[in-house]
Amino acid sequence: MTLNLIFVTVTIKRIKKTREQRQHDEEVFRLYEEISAKRAEFQIRNF
Numbered sequence: 001m002t003l004n005l006i007f008v009t010v011t012i013k014r015i016k017k018t019r020e021q022r023q024h025d026e027e028v029f030r031l032y033e034e035i036s037a038k039r040a041e042f043q044i045r046n047f
Contacts, residue, residue, distance in 0.1 A: 017025070
């Protein structure tokens with residue numbers, strides 16, 4: 001019985017973000033965290 005394996009190497013180029021992109025990502029993350037906290041607080045109060 002012969003087993004033939006094909007190995008494929010995938011190279012993913014690292015994407016360098018600009019200063020504005022990093023600031024935007026941080027702002028989006030901060031807003032997401034705020035909304036998640038408010039949602040959790042709402043669920044605790046109402047259930």
